[in-house]
Amino acid sequence: MQTMMQQMINGLSLGSIYALLALGYTMVYGIIKLINFAHGDIYMLGAFWGYYAINYLHFGFVGALLSAMVMASLSGVLIEYLAYRPLRNSPRIAALITAIGVSFFLENGMSFLFGANARNFPQVITTKTYYFFGVGISNVQLLILFTSLVLMVLLQFIIKQTTMGKAMRAVAVDPQAAQLVGINPDHVISFTFALGSALAGAAGVMIGLYYNSIDPLMGMVPGIKAFVAAVVGGIGSVPGAAVGGFLIGLLETGVQAIGLSAYKDAAVYLVLILMLVVLPAGLFGKRQREKV
Amino acid sequence: MLKNLRSKLSWLAIMVGGFILINVGVLTGVINTFIENALVTVGINIILAVGLNLIIGFSGQFSLGHAGFMAIGAYATAIVTQNMATPLGFYLAMALGVVIAIVAALIVGVPTLRLRGDYLAIATMGAAEIIRVVINNLKITNGPAGMFNIPPLASWPTVYILMCVTTVVIVNFIHSRAGRAVMAIRDDDIAAESIGINPTKWKLAAFVLGAATAAIGGSLHASYLQTIAPSDFGIMNSISLLIIVVLGGVGSMTGTFVAAIVLGIIDTALQNFGTLRMVIYALALILLMVFKPSGLLGRYELSFGRKRRARKEAASS
Numbered sequence: 294m295q296t297m298m299q300q301m302i303n304g305l306s307l308g309s310i311y312a313l314l315a316l317g318y319t320m321v322y323g324i325i326k327l328i329n330f331a332h333g334d335i336y337m338l339g340a341f342w343g344y345y346a347i348n349y350l351h352f353g354f355v356g357a358l359l360s361a362m363v364m365a366s367l368s369g370v371l372i373e374y375l376a377y378r379p380l381r382n383s384p385r386i387a388a389l390i391t392a393i394g395v396s397f398f399l400e401n402g403m404s405f406l407f408g409a410n411a412r413n414f415p416q417v418i419t420t421k422t423y424y425f426f427g428v429g430i431s432n433v434q435l436l437i438l439f440t441s442l443v444l445m446v447l448l449q450f451i452i453k454q455t456t457m458g459k460a461m462r463a464v465a466v467d468p469q470a471a472q473l474v475g476i477n478p479d480h481v482i483s484f485t486f487a488l489g490s491a492l493a494g495a496a497g498v499m500i501g502l503y504y505n506s507i508d509p510l511m512g513m514v515p516g517i518k519a520f521v522a523a524v525v526g527g528i529g530s531v532p533g534a535a536v537g538g539f540l541i542g543l544l545e546t547g548v549q550a551i552g553l554s555a556y557k558d559a560a561v562y563l564v565l566i567l568m569l570v571v572l573p574a575g576l577f578g579k580r581q582r583e584k585v
Numbered sequence: 586m587l588k589n590l591r592s593k594l595s596w597l598a599i600m601v602g603g604f605i606l607i608n609v610g611v612l613t614g615v616i617n618t619f620i621e622n623a624l625v626t627v628g629i630n631i632i633l634a635v636g637l638n639l640i641i642g643f644s645g646q647f648s649l650g651h652a653g654f655m656a657i658g659a660y661a662t663a664i665v666t667q668n669m670a671t672p673l674g675f676y677l678a679m680a681l682g683v684v685i686a687i688v689a690a691l692i693v694g695v696p697t698l699r700l701r702g703d704y705l706a707i708a709t710m711g712a713a714e715i716i717r718v719v720i721n722n723l724k725i726t727n728g729p730a731g732m733f734n735i736p737p738l739a740s741w742p743t744v745y746i747l748m749c750v751t752t753v754v755i756v757n758f759i760h761s762r763a764g765r766a767v768m769a770i771r772d773d774d775i776a777a778e779s780i781g782i783n784p785t786k787w788k789l790a791a792f793v794l795g796a797a798t799a800a801i802g803g804s805l806h807a808s809y810l811q812t813i814a815p816s817d818f819g820i821m822n823s824i825s826l827l828i829i830v831v832l833g834g835v836g837s838m839t840g841t842f843v844a845a846i847v848l849g850i851i852d853t854a855l856q857n858f859g860t861l862r863m864v865i866y867a868l869a870l871i872l873l874m875v876f877k878p879s880g881l882l883g884r885y886e887l888s889f890g891r892k893r894r895a896r897k898e899a900a901s902s
Binding site for chain 1: 641702719871
């Protein structure tokens with residue numbers, strides 16, 4: 294029972310990181326139908342910014358987190374402007390290849406500039422572990438859970454309550470009709486990238502703090518798993534991405550806990566395939582009827 | 586039959602000509618081991634990418650799991666030829682790899698080919714990753730360390746001939762009734778179904794044929810390089826094959842050849858740049874896609890039959 298609770302807590306911490314990443318995927322996919330392969334690398338950029346901000350600019354945790362979010366959203370908007378916008382009306386597979394190209398570029402560019410080896414993330418917060426009924430939870434885990442929940446609530450507020458959020462939902466449903474009522478889709482898409490990338494940047498700083506190690510290729514696998522989480526939750530749905538992220542995190546730690554850690558990635562993909570076959574629209578997605 | 590004879594002979598002449606050209610190059614020493622290596626890599630990539638182009642370009646199924654089927658072929662060859670290091674063993678191993686890949690493609694394809702577009706891509710990617718994780722944990726495949734000292738039974742002529750054979754098989758498939766059915770499903774599956782084409786059956790046929798050629802490519806890869814590891818068959822490898830297909834033009838076999846050769850040249854030329862190589866490669870990819878989204882050749886195909894027909898029409902009018 295205790296081990297189970299312990300794994301639950303570890304799974305939730307990991308899951309909230311996946312959930313933050315999955316939110317970015319799901320928003321971008323919902324609006325321009327592009328699997329943004331470079332999203333995992335934005336998360337890496339956020340982690341690296343956090344590393345340099347703490348080590349050289351002597352920022353605290355909050356400063357590093359907020360500045361990483363700003364930097365990540367700037368790079369997200371820039372990537373969208375330079376690489377994805379020219380391909381707005383091209384076949385989707387071309388945009389996808391461009392996204393992969395951007396991902397390669399960021400990974401290898403960072404390896405080239407800063408070296409490919411892993412480095413220790415500065416521990417701005419000394420880890421303390423609290424015990425409740427024999428279940429340990431560290432302050433870093435609490436911080437990750439708390440910060441992610443705050444960010445998710447904030448995101449939900451932006452999407453549901455603000456004018457920009459309304460415009461985002463409008464463009465996601467029908468870009469042409471949105472244009473007719475005076476929404477500039479380019480602005481909305483830039484804003485979507487800014488929001489999603491900010492969440493990824495925050496996730497990057499927090500994972501650095503949690504795992505204590507960052508490297509230029511760190512975004513690849515979590516990026517793909519977060520995409521899986523977004524698909525499981527129902528792509529295009531914001532609550533779905535959050536729930537999907539937590540589910541994938543719990544599944545991964547669960548499989549590890551029963552001693553099959555070598556197969557944890559396979560388990561994630563197996564769940565994905567089963568999910569797609571049984572419920573292709575995901576947990577929270579809308580089913581679309583086929584019209585002849 | 587006779588009508589197409591001249592175009593068929595032209596193709597045969599090109600294949601034989603290419604073979605003689607490489608042979609002369611090797612004999613005179615123009616093609617050293619380094620260039621031969623690069624050429625064989627291009628050849629294997631062509632085998633793999635032609636199969637992937639059949640799946641993506643002609644049957645419209647977005648598969649991101651090609652490296653998984655390649656891994657099956659490679660490991661089947663490695664395991665069998667280590668116990669039976671003869672040319673016969675090599676071809677038996679290749680056949681075994683193809684059969685296992687076909688079975689795997691059926692298992693993966695039957696449930697997932699109902700999905701469309703990006704969902705199918707993610708599902709096939711997941712399937713390929715499952716294959717890789719299983720190989721990573723089996724005893725017979727030597728786990729994450731991979732297999733080495735695989736007997737070198739595939740030389741460049743083997744790769745060249747198999748490249749020609751697989752391409753001819755796939756191009757003939759495309760030009761047959763099956764190919765037309767598959768393309769009809771790609772363009773509009775409901776319309777195709779209404780004229781009596783079974784979409785599931787033909788999509789699966791294209792997928793299985795693509796997987797079989799991937800196994801052949803993997804088999805050659807294992808035998809030529811003599812070492813394989815599960816990490817050689819990850820998502821990135823599926824993606825680099827996808828890049829060849831998209832760069833050449835989705836739905837153009839000629840484009841696949843051109844792109845594989847162009848990328849091979851870029852790769853070889855940038856060999857000395859170290860980490861910068863991948864940066865330049867990535868930039869080249871982004872720029873090519875931004876300025877030429879339909880790929881180098883779009884849907885253009887080199888065809889002697891069509892050229893001759895066009896000349897005849899011009900002469901008669």
